[in-house]
């Protein structure tokens with residue numbers, strides 16, 4: 001079994017893990033990142049950053065990769081339980097286990113994202129008592145908020161056929177040539193070409209809805225090629241009141257979690273009401289020139305879907321995530337807060353969370369940069385500690 005020691009171990013090489021690791025390494029801390037790399041097969045990736053006071057203590061990335069390959073490492077981090085118990089028992093270092101290796105560090109940073117960070121905490125015995133008991137996981141630290149308070153941006157696209165050329169034909173040879181030769185044409189499109197942040201709720205004092213325009217039909221959540229020329233105006237609910245949950249499906253670390261977003265379930269119907277108005281606003285946008293001149297037919301929800309009931313049915317059948325989950329390891333000072341305002345896991349020394357899971361409520365914009373801000377602030381706090 002491989003065993004390595006670092007100043008800081010960062011779990012997850014997403015945007016938060018890399019931002020935090022980079023800042024920590026720049027500050028002179030020997031930092032390793034562990035990544036499960038879900039694309040192209042499950043491969044554990046280990047990267048080391050920063051100077052080491054003791055060169056014998058670390059190995060090169062190549063050596064590490066070779067050791068891990070020999071150990072047939074095909075899993076990401078499966079538990080931080082030993083880290084937690086080691087520290088709680090007064091140990092000086094935390095310990096993290098994967099399928100093939102043991103890593104030690106003075107501080108462990110969880111950056112596995114709003115789904116996997118609560119999953120790892122739960123697998124490690126940190127979470128709501130009832131959820132841990134349901135899977136027979138011994139309690140290390142009761143933390144009622146782990147996995148709860150899931151918030152996500154829900155989007156609904158109005159799709160319309162048009163009589164103009166759209167990105168439907170972007171891959172034609174002449175467009176490829178235009179891009180290669182002159183760097184012009186439809187292949188330079190970022191697809192989501194225009195956005196507007198608007199207020200639709202009667203009491204909204206700031207934007208509660210985003211409209212995103214794409215010169216292409218975004219069908220089946222973008223998983224199929226567009227079927228014809230068309231445009232999409234998507235309405236995005238910026239401040240949802242519905243809250244969901246991430247749970248374990250089993251105590252097996254390889255089992256996928258249960259993600260229950262509970263979209264459109266808030267008791268006063270705020271979320272459905274706001275999105276309905278979003279669809280109506282999208283219609284108004286397409287009904288104005290110059291777009292109206294090109295729209296030949298509303299494909300979804302369809303011109304017949306006018307009243308609240310018809311639009312609600314459409315919202316429930318056709319809305320999709322914008323992939324912005326936050327809040328499942330909420331930062332705060334109340335009993336449900338999983339981390340303190342300085343991002344330490346409550347009741348557990350040496351463990352911080354620096355990813356989107358700590359963001360208590362959705363920002364009115366997208367989540368990437370707010371997550372980077374959390375990670376950079378965490379690195380600052382850790383350097384100062």
Ligand SMILES: Cc1cc2nc3c(=O)[nH]c(=O)nc-3n(C[C@H](O)[C@H](O)[C@H](O)COP(=O)(O)OP(=O)(O)OC[C@H]3O[C@@H](n4cnc5c(N)ncnc54)[C@H](O)[C@@H]3O)c2cc1C
Pocket residue numbers: 011012013014015016017034035036037038076077078111112113114116120322323324325355356357366367368369371
């Ligand atoms: C398709 C898509 C499009 C998006 N587009 C935008 C956009 O245009 N603008 C925007 O602002 N936001 C966008 N987002 C949201 C943005 O990507 C997220 O808010 C951001 O990535 C969150 O960062 P994070 O570090 O919390 O999690 P992530 O970036 O998801 O990083 C978590 C990392 O941890 C790794 N990991 C998980 N479990 C383990 C484990 N057990 N062991 C080791 N590693 C593990 C994962 O493989 C992953 O690399 C998009 C998201 C998606 C999915």
